[in-house]
Amino acid sequence: MSEIAPGGLDDPQVVLLSPGIYNSAYFEHVFLAREMGVPLVVGADLVVEDDRVYMRTISGLKPVHTIYRRLNDDFLDPKVFRPDSMLGVPGLIGAWKAGNVAIANAVGTGVADDKAVYAYMPRIIKYYLSEEPLIHNVETHICREAEGLKYTLDNLDKLVTKPVGESGGYGITIGPRASKEELELARDSIRANPENWISQPMIGLSVAPTLAEEGIGPRHLDLRPFIVTGKESWVLPGGLTRVAMKRGSLIVNSSQGGGSKDTWVLADNCNNGSAA
Amino acid sequence: MSMMRFDPGLLARDAEGLFWMARYLERVENLARLIDVTQSFESPGFETDAWFGLIRINADEKNFAARGFSPDAAHVKRFYLLDRGNPTSIPSSLEDARTNARTLRPLMSTEMWRQINVFHRFAGRITPEDMEGDALSRLCTRLKEGVQAHTGITQGTLYRDQGWYFYELGRFIERxxxxxxxxxxxxxxxxxxxxxxxxxxxxxxxxxxxxxxxxxxxxxxxxxxxxxxxxxxxxxxxxxxxxxxxxxxxxxxxxxxxxxxxxxxxxxxxxxxxxxxxxxxxxxxxxxxxxxxxxxxxxxxxxxxxxxxxxxxxxxxxxxxxxxxxxxxxxxxxxxxxx
Known part of the structure; x- marks a missing residue:
């Protein structure tokens, strides 16, 4: 975060910009801010003057140089994006354009979150790096391509269909678990707008013992690893384990009531001097 | 040379949050004290006068009537101990204290946060039976002790930078x-x-x-x-x-x-x-x-x-x-x- 601050600063002020306590990921924002040792701010704490960003402290305005934002693009600046955003900072994009503040992730990076981009990753790697991907994708069928669309429609009851522009587990149909009506609904949506859809086989997510209302029971989970890219890239020795709190559910997203678990990385002391 | 990097400053919003978290909790302790003493002022046949006195010293007459209560001992107890719709009730004050605490999580110790949550849950489970006879005094004691545990944990774990002073200012003004x-x-x-x-x-x-x-x-x-x-x-x-x-x-x-x-x-x-x-x-x-x-x-x-x-x-x-x-x-x- 310090590396990307506007030039010439020994000790740039980094902040984490959160939508606040009512966001489902607020706990994570607190955790990250604490581990990074940076102030956790909300939009109302920041103010832009002459294209420079400041935070309101008890001793007045303090300059801010890098913003790690956990706020979606459209809420960032009511002057540029959604005018009804109460969570953003008026003038923030102006300050960013003027080069006076760095925003991470950069505005527009949300496009990489699009599931259609995921589907093309193996081809992107090949095209730009002439390499094979080291970790393979989940087999993904792209409905904007005739072949993928046909395969998807022919096998709807075996596939998971996902809208490309959504996140948080919304709009997903899990074929093997869907009713006839749900499958027909998914079929209609895909036919109406094939570009908006991809499909994947249902992944047999692993389970772990989880404390639930009725006691300890199995719940599905997945692992999100994190890779930080600055001047160099490195993989964090840990990750986010997300867990579906509903019995049998494969939707682990926190915005749909999913929880998180500790992630343990077991280090081999013989080969590795430092434990994670 | 100091090992600390620099003074990170204190967000005005966080200073205000600390000030108010302390005020709300101090309010809970004192309201529990007032309820306890009101019960000892009760004299047979005049219970209503004693309990309505509590409404008067808190200048809550309008609020009390607006919540649909009438001057009656049981109503006053419900108004302060059970009614979440009353902003001056103990459950409401604890709700407000906890909401402030959530915004302050990066600044406070895990021990503080945990105790506030446990206490908040306790206050959310007060029942009408807890307000009868001897049980009421025991309830007041638990409420006082809840705030006292908070105060002690805060004394022992909250980092003493500017934020601490705002916490203390809120507490002493309320007290x-x-x-x-x-x-x-x-x-x-x-x-x-x-x-x-x-x-x-x-x-x-x-x-x-x-x-x-x-x-x-x-x-x-x-x-x-x-x-x-x-x-x-x-x-x-x-x-x-x-x-x-x-x-x-x-x-x-x-x-x-x-x-x-x-x-x-x-x-x-x-x-x-x-x-x-x-x-x-x-x-x-x-x-x-x-x-x-x-x-x-x-x-x-x-x-x-x-x-x-x-x-x-x-x-x-x-x-x-x-x-x-x-x-x-x-x-x-x-x-x-x-x-």
Missing amino acids: ADQTTRMLDIKYTALLPRDGEEKRVAELTQWNAVLRAAAGYHAFKRYARAAFSAEDVVHFLLRDPSSPRSALLCVRRIESHLDDLRRLYGLSAGEAIERAEILRALLLEKPLGHILATGLHDYLDIVQIHLQQLAAAIGRAFFRDWRPQADEPAQLQEQTQVTA
Whole structure:
């Protein structure tokens, strides 16, 4: 975060910009801010003057140089994006354009979150790096391509269909678990707008013992690893384990009531001097 | 050379959050004390008068009626112990304290956060049975102890930077205010008309007020054997060592404001001035004179001064801290302004 601050600063002020306590990921924002040792701010704490960003402290305005934002693009600046955003900072994009503040992730990076981009990753790697991907994708069928669309429609009851522009587990149909009506609904949506859809086989997510209302029971989970890219890239020795709190559910997203678990990385002391 | 990187500053919003978290929790402890002492003021056939007195000293008459309650002992208890729709109830104050605590999580210890959550859950499970007879006193004890555990954990774990001073300022302003209300409860209490009976009843009531303020034993050590009302009022308003006395609270406030100026260069001239005026108000007139002309009115004036002091702190640090601020936002006096 310090590396990307506007030039010439020994000790740039980094902040984490959160939508606040009512966001489902607020706990994570607190955790990250604490581990990074940076102030956790909300939009109302920041103010832009002459294209420079400041935070309101008890001793007045303090300059801010890098913003790690956990706020979606459209809420960032009511002057540029959604005018009804109460969570953003008026003038923030102006300050960013003027080069006076760095925003991470950069505005527009949300496009990489699009599931259609995921589907093309193996081809992107090949095209730009002439390499094979080291970790393979989940087999993904792209409905904007005739072949993928046909395969998807022919096998709807075996596939998971996902809208490309959504996140948080919304709009997903899990074929093997869907009713006839749900499958027909998914079929209609895909036919109406094939570009908006991809499909994947249902992944047999692993389970772990989880404390639930009725006691300890199995719940599905997945692992999100994190890779930080600055001047160099490195993989964090840990990750986010997300867990579906509903019995049998494969939707682990926190915005749909999913929880998180500790992630343990077991280090081999013989080969590795430092434990994670 | 210091090993610390730099002073990260304190967000105005976080300073305000600390101030209010402390106030809400202090309010819970004192309301539990007031409820406890009100129960001991109950005399058979006159329960309603005793309990409605609680509504009056908290200036909650309008709010009480608006919530659909009528002057009745059981209604007053429900209003303060169960009614989440009443912003001055104990469950509401704890809800507000916890909401502030959530915004302050990066600044507070895990131990503080955990205790507030456990306490918040406890207060959310108060039942009508907990408000009957002896159970009520036990409930008040649990509520007091909940805040005392919070205070102790905070003393032992909260990092002592600027934030700590705002937490303390909130706590002492609220405590001073609540002590004046505790004294005021005597004003609404019923007394037999005259003679020996009246004298005894009055002494019993003053003893109850002292016990509510946890000051009974200390008072006994320092007061004359045949004490008067004036002695009790002195102890709760002017005693420099009684931890709940208004004077001690105001002196702590002055010293914290002074530390903020000295250690962090944060000046709040208006707030310091207001604290000085308040200290003078507490000390200047002979108590005999105050008692003769009306303690209740005097306590009202003290409460107004405390509100003005809180507003001045708000103007200095939370809202209009920028010298060039053109539109002074109104700081509400008794409850927090939420953005």
